[in-house]
Amino acid sequence: xxxxxxxxxxxxxxxxxxxxxxxxxxxxALVITDRACNAAVIAGANHIPLTCIDREAFGYRPGGExxxxxxxxxxxxxxxxxxxxxxxxxxxxxxxxxxxxxVYSHRVLNTHPSLLPAFPxxxxxxxxxxxxxxxxxxxxxxxxAELDRGPIIASAQVSVxxxxxxxxxxxxxxxxxxxxxxxxxxxxxxxxxxxx
Ligand code: GRF
Numbered sequence: 001x002x003x004x005x006x007x008x009x010x011x012x013x014x015x016x017x018x019x020x021x022x023x024x025x026x027x028x029a030l031v032i033t034d035r036a037c038n039a040a041v042i043a044g045a046n047h048i049p050l051t052c053i054d055r056e057a058f059g060y061r062p063g064g065e066x067x068x069x070x071x072x073x074x075x076x077x078x079x080x081x082x083x084x085x086x087x088x089x090x091x092x093x094x095x096x097x098x099x100x101x102x103v104y105s106h107r108v109l110n111t112h113p114s115l116l117p118a119f120p121x122x123x124x125x126x127x128x129x130x131x132x133x134x135x136x137x138x139x140x141x142x143x144x145a146e147l148d149r150g151p152i153i154a155s156a157q158v159s160v161x162x163x164x165x166x167x168x169x170x171x172x173x174x175x176x177x178x179x180x181x182x183x184x185x186x187x188x189x190x191x192x193x194x195x196x
Contacts, residue, residue: 004027006083006085008087009028009039010033010034010075010087010089011089012033012034012035013091013093014038015038015039015042015091017177017178018031018042018091019178020178026185026186027189029049029084030050030051032051032087032092033051033053035052036052055071058071071094072099072100073099075096076104085189086108086109086192087107088111089111091111097145098145101144101145106142108143109141110142111140111181112124112141113173115155117149119136121147128160134160135157135158136157136160136169137155137157138156140180140181153184156177
């Protein structure tokens with residue numbers, strides 16, 4: 001019988017996707033954050049091992065040069081030290097440098113609040129509203145060195161409503177993500193297990 005797989009969740013923000021992943025009883029063995037955030041509080045409340053790898057300790061400041069490679073190495077080392085099989089980025093707001101995708105090739109997932117390849121980047125909801133699309137949504141994909149461009153494994157559509165603001169639309173997209181992401185992670189973990 002194959003050993004049970006271990007999942008890590010990487011988060012920076014509110015942590016509602018982390019909460020949904022935990023509520024789905026996925027095997028979360030580690031949460032990594034890059035700053036103080038509500039996701040860290042959720043990890044603590046659920047007694048999940050938590051490591052904050054603060055990007056400011058690596059020289060991060062908005063718009064400035066910083067040591068992204070050393071930060072990414074620290075994240076990778078933490079994943080390997082916990083024997084993590086799959087990492088799920090859930091609102092992790094730091095772009096990781098390519099090294100991690102060599103060590104964890106096809107083993108990092110991301111959820112993005114648009115129907116990729118439309119509206120990649122940090123402002124997906126704002127950009128979808130500005131473009132006037134009638135339908136947007138969320139996409140789960142395998143993360144690669146090319147931001148928001150890795151192979152798509154699942155998506156869900158969300159209608160844009162008259163009068164939507166960035167906040168109302170994002171909240172509806174997040175409702176869809178909280179359904180789609182846990183079930184997609186579970187299927188992916190099962191595939192990894194079956195493939196070994
Ligand atoms: C999600 O919409 C995710 O796609 C985006 O950030 C949001 C995270 O929400 N990258 P939460 O922190 O899980 O509530």
